[in-house]
C-alpha cells in the first residue's frame with residue numbers, strides 16, 4: 001500500500017508544533033508495518049534544508065490565477081535519509097522558500113504547495129493508493145481531487161484528512177476562488193462555510209474519511225469546533241478519532257542525546273536529579289523545591305493568557321519553582337518576562353523555541369502543566385510520562401484520553417476547567433503529592449506506559465483498508 005502524506009510540517013525538517021512530530025513518526029511506523037508511506041512538504045529556507053542534499057526529481061510550472069511559477073520536486077538523498085520514510089519537497093522558490101513555516105500571507109503559498117504537489121502526483125507513473133492530508137494547509141487537496149478537471153485521473157484515489165487542530169481553518173475570500181484550478185462552478189458551495197472559502201470545511205466535505213487525533217476530541221468537535229459543529233455532526237458517519245502516538249526512538253530517556261544524563265526506570269532518581277540540577281543552575285532555581293514546567297505555544301488554547309496570574313498566585317503561596325519554555329502572543333510573553341523580577345529565584349522563562357531545552361525540561365521537571373482549554377490530543381503529556389514527569393492537565397480532548405487522575409487510581413493530576421483557582425488548586429495538590437510516599441514510585445511507573453505509535457499506525461492502515469478493501 002502506497003500512502004502519500006501531505007503536510008506543512010514534518011520533524012526534524014520543519015517544526016512549529018505537534019503536527020511536525022506526528023508527520024515525523026507516523027510514516028515510519030506505517031513502513032514498519034509493511035506499507036510504503038512517504039511525506040510531501042514545502043521546501044522552506046531553514047537549517048535542515050541548508051545542511052542536507054536533495055535531488056530534483058521533477059520540474060514544471062504551475063499556474064496560480066494568472067501567474068506562472070516554476071517549481072521543482074526535490075527528494076532528500078537516500079544516503080542522508082535516516083527518517084524511516086521517503087520525503088519529497090515542493091520547491092516554489094518565490095512563495096515557499098521563507099525563513100518561517102507560516103507567514104501572514106499563507107493563502108497563495110499553501111495553494112501553490114497543494115497544486116504543485118497534485119500536478120506532480122497526477123503525472124507520476126505510480127499513483128498512491130491513499131493520499132492523506134493534514135490540517136487546513138492541505139485542506140483544498142480533497143476538493144481539487146474530486147472537482148478540478150485537471151485532476152480527474154485522481155478522482156478514484158481515496159483521500160483521508162486528519163484534523164490536528166480545528167481552531168485554525170485557513171479561511172480566505174471568495175475573491176480568490178480563481179486561484180483554484182478550474183472546476184464546475186455550480187459546485188463552489190463545497191468550498192464555502194459562512195461566506196468564506198474554508199479549506200478545513202472543504203476537506204471535511206470532500207475527504208473519504210476524516211480523522212481527529214483523539215477519540216474524545218472527535219466527540220467534543222460536535223459541540224465546539226470554531227463554527228464547524230453542524231458540519232461535523234452531519235458528517236459524523238465518516239469521522240473517527242485515532243489517538244496520536246509518540247516516537248519512542250526519539251523520546252527515549254536511555255538514548256536521548258539531547259538530555260544531560262540518560263536514565264532508565266531503575267536509575268530514574270539520579271537521572272532526573274542530574275537534569276534538574278542543570279535546569280536549576282541554568283535558570284537560578286532551588287533544586288530542593290518541586291519543579292513545575294510548561295512547554296508550548298503561548299496562546300489562549302493552551303491557557304497561556306492566565307499564566308501570569310496562575311504563576312503569581314501559586315509561587316506566592318507555595319514552596320515551588322516554575323520554569324516556562326514557549327513563545328506566542330506578545331503581551332503574554334511580556335507579562336511572563338516581567339514576572340521574573342517578582343520571583344527571581346522561584347520562576348524563570350525562556351521565550352523562544354528550543355528543542356534541546358524542551359527535552360531537558362521533560363527529563364528534569366517534576367510536573368508538567370497543561371491547562372489547555374482545547375487539546376485535540378497533546379503530545380507533551382505523553383513525552384512527560386515517558387520521562388518520569390507527572391502531568392497536570394485540564395480534562396479535555398486527548399488529555400482526558402491519556403491522563404488518569406490519582407484520585408481514580410491513576411498517575412496524574414486532572415482539573416475540570418481552566419480558571420486561576422482550578423489550576424492553582426491542582427498545583428497545590430501536586431505539591432502535596434510531591435511530599436508523599438508514593439511520588440517516586442509513581443513517576444517511575446509512568447515511564448512504562450505505552451504510548452508508542454504501534455497501535456495507532458495500524459489503526460490508520462485499517463482505516464485506509466476500509467476505503468479500499470483491495471489495498
Ligand SMILES: Nc1ncnc2c1ncn2[C@@H]1O[C@H](COP(=O)(O)OP(=O)(O)O[C@H]2O[C@H](CO)[C@@H](O)[C@H](O)[C@H]2O)[C@@H](O)[C@H]1O
Nearest residue numbers: 017018019164296326352353354358375376377378379380
Ligand atoms: N517553545 C518550544 N520549544 C521547544 N519545543 C516546543 C516549544 N513549543 C512547543 N514545543 C514542542 O511542540 C510540540 C507540541 O505538541 P502538542 O501536540 O502538545 O501541541 P500543538 O498544539 O502544537 O499541536 C496540535 O497538533 C498535535 C498533533 O496532532 C496535537 O497533539 C495537539 O493537541 C494539537 O493542538 C511538542 O513536541 C513540544 O515539545
